[in-house]
Amino acid sequence: MSHGQQKRMMHLGAFVHETGQHVAAWRHPRAHMHSGTSFAEMTETAALAERGLFDLLFLADSAAVNLGGNADARGRMGKVVKFEPMTILCALAAVTRNLGLVATSTTTFNEPYTLARQFASLDQISGGRSGWNLVTSNNEQDALNYSREEHLSHADRYDRAIEFADVVNGLWDSWDEDAFIRDKESGRFFDPDKLHVLNHKGKHFQVRGPLNVACSPQGRPVLVQAGASGTGRDVAARLAELVFTAATTFEQAKAFYDDVRTRVPRFGRSQDQVLVMPGFYPVVAPTASEAQEKYDYLQSLIQKPVGISILEYTIGVKGLDKLPLDGPVPEMADTNGPLSRQRLLLEQARRDNLTFWELCLANAGPRGHALAIGTPSQVADEMEHWFRDGAADGFNVMPAWLPGSLEDFVDLVVPELQRRGLFRTQYEASTLRGNLGLPKPVNRHHAARLAGAAE
Numbered sequence: 001m002s003h004g005q006q007k008r009m010m011h012l013g014a015f016v017h018e019t020g021q022h023v024a025a026w027r028h029p030r031a032h033m034h035s036g037t038s039f040a041e042m043t044e045t046a047a048l049a050e051r052g053l054f055d056l057l058f059l060a061d062s063a064a065v066n067l068g069g070n071a072d073a074r075g076r077m078g079k080v081v082k083f084e085p086m087t088i089l090c091a092l093a094a095v096t097r098n099l100g101l102v103a104t105s106t107t108t109f110n111e112p113y114t115l116a117r118q119f120a121s122l123d124q125i126s127g128g129r130s131g132w133n134l135v136t137s138n139n140e141q142d143a144l145n146y147s148r149e150e151h152l153s154h155a156d157r158y159d160r161a162i163e164f165a166d167v168v169n170g171l172w173d174s175w176d177e178d179a180f181i182r183d184k185e186s187g188r189f190f191d192p193d194k195l196h197v198l199n200h201k202g203k204h205f206q207v208r209g210p211l212n213v214a215c216s217p218q219g220r221p222v223l224v225q226a227g228a229s230g231t232g233r234d235v236a237a238r239l240a241e242l243v244f245t246a247a248t249t250f251e252q253a254k255a256f257y258d259d260v261r262t263r264v265p266r267f268g269r270s271q272d273q274v275l276v277m278p279g280f281y282p283v284v285a286p287t288a289s290e291a292q293e294k295y296d297y298l299q300s301l302i303q304k305p306v307g308i309s310i311l312e313y314t315i316g317v318k319g320l321d322k323l324p325l326d327g328p329v330p331e332m333a334d335t336n337g338p339l340s341r342q343r344l345l346l347e348q349a350r351r352d353n354l355t356f357w358e359l360c361l362a363n364a365g366p367r368g369h370a371l372a373i374g375t376p377s378q379v380a381d382e383m384e385h386w387f388r389d390g391a392a393d394g395f396n397v398m399p400a401w402l403p404g405s406l407e408d409f410v411d412l413v414v415p416e417l418q419r420r421g422l423f424r425t426q427y428e429a430s431t432l433r434g435n436l437g438l439p440k441p442v443n444r445h446h447a448a449r450l451a452g453a454a455e
Contacts, residue, residue, distance in 0.1 A: 010387050010422045011394030011436060013056045013102070013244075013277055014049040018042070019078045020401035021281060022365045023310045024301035026078030031401040036081035039091060045402055046092045049099055052410035053424050055435050056100030056131060057092070058224075058244075058396060059085040063109060064141035066313055069321065073305035086118050093126035100432030102131035102224055102242075108157055109137060109146040112167035113207055119221045120172060120213035128217030128431035131242065132168075133224040134235075136161050140316065158231045163202045165223065165239050170198045172220040173443045174210030196445045218431040219440040228256070228340035236274070237263035241438050243276045244396050246341060246368040248348050253278050253370070253391035275436060278386070279369030280395035284379050284408050291373050298400055299361060307360035314367050315342035325357035344368045365400055376412040383413075384422060 018035035019026040026033040032041040049057050065080055074080075085103035093101060101122065105115055115132070122130040136157035137143075143150055152160070179194035198209030225240035227233065236243045237260055247253035257276050264271050283298075285291040304325070312320050317332050329349040332342065345368050349359045365371070372382045386392040399405035417423035429435050 008393075009424055009437075010383070010417060011275060011277060012052070012054045012423070013058045013100075013394070013396040014045070014052075014054045014406060015058045015060065015244075015279065015396045015398045016045055016049075016402060016406070017060070017079050018082055018402070020405060021367070021398040022298050022400040023306055024078070024298060024303070024364065025401035027301045028298065028401045028404070030404055032403065033078060035079050036083050039088075041402070042083070042088055042092065043095055045406065046096050046099060048403055048406050048410055050096050052406075052414045053427060054099060054397075055394070056102050056129075056432060057089075057096075058102045058133065059089065059104065060133075061085045061104040062137070062142060063106070064145055066141065066309075068141070068312055068318060069309035070305065073309035076303055076306045077309070086122060089130070090122055090125055093122065093129065096126075096129075098129070098427040098430060098435065100129045100131055100222070100435065101126055102133055102222070102432075104133040104135050106135050106137040106142070107161040107164040108152060109142060110164075112164050112205055113171060113209075113211070115164075116168040116171040116211055117213055119168075120211060120216060123216045123218065123221050124213065128433070130216075131222035131224050131432055133226065133244070134161060134165055134239065135226065155231070158227075158235060160204050161235060162238065163204050167198070167200050167202070167205050167207050169220065169223075170200060170444065171207070171209050171211040172216060173445060174198065175215040176443060176446070177215050177219075180214065215443075218433040219443075222432050222436065222438065228344075232340065233260055233263060236260055237269070238267040241273060241275065241433075242436065243274060245276060245278050246344055247278050247370060247391075248344065248366070248368060249370075250386055250389070250391055252344075253386060254389070257391050273439060275393040275438070277394045277396045278392050279366070279398055280383065281366040281369050281371050281398045281400065282379050282409055282413065283371075283373045283400060283405070284376055284412050286375065286412070288374050288378065291375065294400075295373050298365065302361060302364050304357075304360075307357070307364050310367075311345075311360045311363050314363055315345055317342065320356075323356045326355050329354060329356050329359050341368050366398070369398060376416040379413050380416040380420065380422075383417065384420065387422065 019032050025031050034041055046057055089101040089103050119130050119132045174196055176194035180190045181188045195210055200207045222241050223239055224242040225236045226244040227235050228245055245256050261271050264274050283291050283295045285294055308321050312318055372379045418425055427435055
């Protein structure tokens, strides 16, 4: 049954950094703090998300240690090292059963064949639970680790990304679902007519194929995308099945949601093929005062060099440590880095009349995503508003610190969403695509044969 035919239910992703979303998360007395070195901590996080019936665990990634700001600020960061995402997700596949496993992998510093092979392998290992978050990289420091002096321009990155994704999808269609006979008596292992050679020759890539990994248990891994610029939205509408986005207000989220859905038919796709899940940063407790205390405590752990440095990193602007803390937030020139996030945060500063340091504080946890502080009912109210009133198909939940903030959400908010009939009480399927209610893609070679037969 497709997403459009089912009763519409909220989808949830767990967006996790090793210590938590908040920049000072590792300083919490009960927080995970062995960032990138403890498989046990990652296993605990995945188990929590699966206990909460989340659709997926989502790992963001970058390929550089941030060397921006001063050395003192860098030495106070708790998320400097991390597991390579494909490695850790393959390990987590063995200790989870239903949880989707989504990793960020860049089209700017990878090759399509390698990436297609990695995600197809994760899909086989997990029984059809993998997803690829397509990014073009917004961190200029990544380029320095891949034999380049500077990052590609926005336009060049997206042009490469579109061709990259087309090659990857083509490679994922290398084998028909029933290609492998494995008949020991006859000696036939596979049907050669059900193997497809890509023979791609384009502007950026020349890839013969076929892929030497069998057809995905879910048809293809789920393709995720998070671009927010006009070009990024076109890429989402053209390619993505799951769209992550950042918005601080309902109005921003609804405008994005409507815009992406309007673009989807332009690329020959139906709207039920695309889900939009904004980032959501909840701070929840049995009472509103307790929730506020939790929020205030984490904010008190932010050290000034760290707050400034993480804002520089988030918006891609250097030298902010020279600004007066109590002064206004100045206008800033566009960057070749995370341009959409910069505009979002500067808009928030103007809208809420924030000083520079107040913007640093506001950024230190949500980083341009929606913030909800309150009781389970209050947090669920906000989620239901966005979900029912056309701003989201679900949320990419960003726990402030791990494991406590994710545990709070699973134990307090999930039951409230279930009570309202907004969220599942058990997994519907064993694959990520099945739990998301996304249609199984048609192999392009089958589609071509059907089209030829109809002529």
